[in-house]
Amino acid sequence: MDAMAHGYPLKCFLVKLVMAGDSSVGKTSVLRRYVDDPDPSFIATIGIDFKIKTLTIDETMLKLQIWDTAGQERFHTLSVSYFRGAQGFVLVYDITNSDSFKNIEYWMKDIQKREGEDAEIILLGNKCDKEEARAVSKEKGEKLAWEYGIPFFETSAINNINIDQAFSTLVEAIYSKKASLQLAADTVNLRESKKKDSCCNT
C-alpha cells in the first residue's frame, strides 16, 4: 500500500539540531527566519529555547527540534550541555565581528568534545547584508570550513539570504546518513529473517 497516497508518510525521524556561536552573531534571528517566526523582538537568549519545524523528504517526515543556545559566556556551560545527542550543528559567526570568527575554533572544540557522537555541521557567516562593515572576508570563511570539511554559507537573517539553502544542506546530509543506516539495518533484518526461514524449512 502506498502510504503517501493515503496522506501520511512511511517513517518519521526526530532530528535534534543546535545553533551555536558567540552572543549577537544572529543565531536567534537565523532560526526565526528559517521557521517563519515573525516575532520582531531581538533580546539576547537567556539560557535556552527551541523551535520545531516539520518537513518531508521522499516519504519520510523529519521533525526538526532546533535548540537556540545563548552565546553569552555566563551561559556557556548550560549551552554546551545541550550539545549532547545533537545530529546537527549550525555554527554561526558575524562577518562584521572578527572575534566571533576566531571563536569558531572554540565552539568547534566544544562540539568535538562529545565522546562517541557523530554530527553534521555547517558554518554560517551571518550579516552578509552589512558589506560596508565587513571584518572577515568570504575567503577566510570558506578556508576555515574547508579545513573542517564542512559546508559554508554567508547568510543574512535580515534580508533572507541563504537561510533555507543552509538548513536544507544540513538536513539532507543528516537524512542521507539516517537513510543509509536504515538501509543497512533493513538488510541485516532481511538476512536474519532469511536465515530463520531456511532453518525452519529444513
Ligand SMILES: Nc1nc2c(ncn2[C@@H]2O[C@H](COP(=O)(O)OP(=O)(O)OP(=O)(O)O)[C@@H](O)[C@H]2O)c(=O)[nH]1
Ligand atoms: N544587519 C543584520 N543584523 C542582524 C542579522 N541577524 C541578526 N542581526 C541583528 O543582530 C543582533 C543580535 O541578533 P540575535 O539573533 O539576538 O543574536 P544571537 O546570536 O541569538 O545572540 P545571543 O542570544 O546573545 O546568543 C540583533 O540586533 C539582530 O537584529 C543579519 O543578518 N543582518
